Amino acid sequence: MSEIHTFPCLYCQPRTYIQMxxxxxxxxxxxxxxxEQCVKALxxxxxxxxxxxxxxxxxxxxxNKDFFQSYFQSII
Numbered sequence: 687m688s689e690i691h692t693f694p695c696l697y698c699q700p701r702t703y704i705q706m707x708x709x710x711x712x713x714x715x716x717x718x719x720x721x722e723q724c725v726k727a728l729x730x731x732x733x734x735x736x737x738x739x740x741x742x743x744x745x746x747x748x749x750n751k752d753f754f755q756s757y758f759q760s761i762i
Contacts, residue, residue: 696738707734707742718761 694702710732714724721743728734747754 693732704742707738708746710734711739711743711746715757720758720761 694706696703707728710728711724714727719727721740724743725736725739728739729736
């Protein structure tokens with residue numbers, strides 16, 4: 687029997703799922719959250735496992751070093 691998911695499934699649609707996590711992290715940034723707050727928020731509200739959020743966060747950090755340097759300075 688096939689399951690119907692309301693949100694993208696990490697195993698069924700990994701690319702879409704990762705894109706969703708990225709968009710949710712971007713929303714956390716709009717709320718000026720740090721990494722720990724974002725991981726907790728996504729786990730609590732979107733049921734995304736912390737290792738997934740951390741992996742996507744690290745990739746975003748790697749791809750956008752200048753942005754994150756400025757961002758971290760602005761939220762201190």
